[in-house]
Every structure is written in C-alpha cells, then in structure tokens.
Amino acid sequence: MEELQRALSEKGDVILSEEPYVSVPNRTSTDSRCDCCFTSSKLRRCSVCQVVRYCGSTCQVSSYFTYPNSAQKSDWKLHSLECQALARLGKDRLKYLTPSIRLMVKLYLKRKLQTEKMILCSAVDNYNLVEALVSHISEVIEKQLVLYAQMANLVNLILQLPDITVKEIAEMFSKLACNAHTICDSELRPLGTGLYPVTSIINHSCFSNAVLVFEGKMAVIRAVQSIPKGTEVFISYIETAGSTMTRQKALKEQYYFTCTCPRCIKVGQYDDIQESATLEGYRCKDNGCNGFLLCSSDNNSFICQQCGLTRDKEDIKKITGEVNLLSEKASMLLSSGRILRCSDEI
Numbered sequence: 001m002e003e004l005q006r007a008l009s010e011k012g013d014v015i016l017s018e019e020p021y022v023s024v025p026n027r028t029s030t031d032s033r034c035d036c037c038f039t040s041s042k043l044r045r046c047s048v049c050q051v052v053r054y055c056g057s058t059c060q061v062s063s064y065f066t067y068p069n070s071a072q073k074s075d076w077k078l079h080s081l082e083c084q085a086l087a088r089l090g091k092d093r094l095k096y097l098t099p100s101i102r103l104m105v106k107l108y109l110k111r112k113l114q115t116e117k118m119i120l121c122s123a124v125d126n127y128n129l130v131e132a133l134v135s136h137i138s139e140v141i142e143k144q145l146v147l148y149a150q151m152a153n154l155v156n157l158i159l160q161l162p163d164i165t166v167k168e169i170a171e172m173f174s175k176l177a178c179n180a181h182t183i184c185d186s187e188l189r190p191l192g193t194g195l196y197p198v199t200s201i202i203n204h205s206c207f208s209n210a211v212l213v214f215e216g217k218m219a220v221i222r223a224v225q226s227i228p229k230g231t232e233v234f235i236s237y238i239e240t241a242g243s244t245m246t247r248q249k250a251l252k253e254q255y256y257f258t259c260t261c262p263r264c265i266k267v268g269q270y271d272d273i274q275e276s277a278t279l280e281g282y283r284c285k286d287n288g289c290n291g292f293l294l295c296s297s298d299n300n301s302f303i304c305q306q307c308g309l310t311r312d313k314e315d316i317k318k319i320t321g322e323v324n325l326l327s328e329k330a331s332m333l334l335s336s337g338r339i340l341r342c343s344d345e346i
C-alpha cells in the first residue's frame with residue numbers, strides 16, 4: 001500500500017475510493033434491496049428471472065437509455081446475462097442461491113463481458129486485479145474445502161461456461177473469504193457484500209492509521225491520523241476492541257496470518273494483560289475485588305488478573321447471554337427511534 005501513499009495525508013483525508021468490481025445485496029426474509037443501489041424502498045422484481053430486485057425503473061431498464069455510458073449500463077448488461085442463467089435454474093435450485101453464490105456468478109459474468117469487450121475495462125476495474133488476490137487455498141481446512149467445492153458446483157451449473165472449472169471457482173471462494181468486504185450503511189448495518197480489488201491490497205493492523213467506510217457502495221479509505229509520505233497504510237480487518245488473544249484468533253482463522261502490529265507484539269506484557277482484561281470486560285466474581293477476567297490458556301475457565309479467582313465457562317456464557325439481550329433491546333429501541341434517557345430501563 002506504500003505505492004498509494006504518495007503524499008502526506010492528514011486525519012480525515014480520503015486516501016482511496018473505489019467502486020466494487022462486483023457486489024450483491026444481502027438477502028433476508030425481511031430485508032430485500034435493489035441490486036444496483038441497495039435501497040430498500042419501492043422495489044420491483046425483475047420480470048424475467050423473478051429473483052433480482054430493482055428500485056422502480058431507475059436502476060434497471062431505463063438506466064440503459066438514460067445513462068448510455070454509465071456504470072448502471074454495465075450493471076444492466078451484467079444482469080441481462082445473469083438473468084438468462086437464473087431463469088434456466090429450476091425452483092428447487094433457486095433456494096440455494098445465496099448472496100455468495102450470486103457474487104461469484106456476477107464475477108465470472110463480468111469477466112466474460114470485459115473479455116468480449118462488451119463492457120469497458122480500466123486500470124482499476126479489471127479482472128487481472130481479482131486474479132492477483134491471495135487465496136490461502138493450501139491452508140484451508142478440508143471441511144471448508146468441501147463446502148467451497150459444493151458451492152462451486154452450483155456456480156458452475158448456473159454459469160455453464162466451458163472455460164471455467166469447479167476447482168478454479170472453489171479457489172475463488174477462498175479468495176473472497178479473505179478479500180471481500182461487507183458493505184455497511186452509516187450506522188454500520190450490513191447491506192451487502194462487494195469485491196474491491198484495489199482496497200484489498202491494504203494490509204491489516206490492530207493499531208491502524210486508516211479506516212474503511214462506505215459511501216453508498218463506494219469503499220472509502222480515510223486517514224485516522226497524519227500519515228507521512230511513504231508510510232504503509234493499514235486498516236483493521238476485525239473488531240479491535242477485543243483482547244490480543246481474541247484478535248489473533250480471528251485473524252488466523254479468516255486471514256491466515258499472525259499479526260505483529262505494535263499492539264500484538266506486546267502480548268503477555270503487563271499493559272497488554274491490563275488492556276485485554278478491560279476489553280473483554282468480565283468482572284471478578286468477588287464483588288470486593290476490582291480485577292478483570294481473562295480466558296485461561298487451556299480455554300476452560302476465566303481467571304481474575306488481580307486475585308486469581310476463577311469463573312467457569314457456564315458462568316461467563318450466562319453473563320454474555322445477558323449482555324447480548326441488553327444489546328439487542330438497546331438496538332431495537334434505537335432503530336424504533338425512541339430516544340433513551342439515562343433513567344430509561346432497557
């Protein structure tokens with residue numbers, strides 16, 4: 001990412017912005033979104049495939065005529081191909097059409113359109129960048145490989161393209177797992193998934209100097225501190241408000257690396273233990289002690305860092321359940337628009 005950091009960036013500056021190479025909205029029973037702009041209002045199903053939704057006519061057919069050279073026209077061309085493929089698929093198979101499967105289908109159809117010069121290709125909107133992403137396929141556990149192979153079979157069946165193999169698609173699923181991004185709104189609610197090959201070049205740090213946010217579907221990297229010219233830009237791939245052990249575990253499981261950022265290299269040191277204990281947030285069982293708990297090395301219990309008293313996993317599970325319940329109640333109240341007063345019971 002040093003290449004992109006050509007000038008000094010001040011806190012809040014935009015370092016990079018990128019439209020997705022491909023994207024799909026989330027699909028839940030209660031939340032449908034326009035395939036093009038992700039809005040959830042005034043949706044209509046595509047009359048041919050009966051799967052993909054668009055907001056009125058703005059994002060679908062009329063965009064082809066209204067914006068003849070726009071990204072929406074490319075979206076329309078891409079959907080025409082996807083539409084034919086989905087319309088061929090029987091109802092029983094359509095129920096397996098998850099957003100990940102659709103993302104993969106759109107990825108290969110866009111590659112086809114760009115190869116056949118049906119849509120434009122640019123230095124940043126280019127399949128070669130996707131090709132170059134890391135997959136970690138040799139490190140993926142067998143159970144996950146089987147899942148990728150099953151998903152790849154379905155993608156292959158939908159695409160029916162002679163030049164693509166199930167193995168190649170399975171490896172692409174592995175690439176998506178460590179490179180695709182969840183697109184969120186300004187309140188960090190997930191709206192969909194997108195692949196941003198330039199943004200994906202950026203490495204992780206738990207002590208990052210930049211942050212990834214979304215403006216609509218556009219990924220925007222902003223400096224969170226002054227970044228001198230030539231300094232590597234880092235974002236955080238994970239929730240950083242967790243203990244070093246929790247962060248390292250998440251990074252290893254999804255991204256296959258051991259983080260050596262300034263926070264992680266302090267693992268085991270006194271201030272790291274203090275910080276981790278505070279972040280994990282479980283208080284000592286003894287009300288008279290103000291110590292915090294950390295998970296034991298055998299993962300079976302939680303030990304107070306001050307007095308050494310242990311709390312078993314069931315106890316912690318109960319506390320976590322109560323905390324989750326309170327968080328759910330709080331977010332329900334927030335989304336219902338009710339303003340909380342300090343004295344309000346949640």
Ligand SMILES: C[S@@+](CC[C@H](N)C(=O)[O-])C[C@H]1O[C@@H](n2cnc3c(N)ncnc32)[C@H](O)[C@@H]1O
Nearest residue numbers: 133134178179200201202203204205255256257
């Ligand atoms: C989204 S990609 C980032 C770009 C990647 N470094 C590349 O060369 O294409 C994520 C992968 O980069 C590597 N990576 C990211 N941050 C790292 C870090 N702080 N230390 C070591 N490897 C890292 C890991 O292999 C991870 O799975």
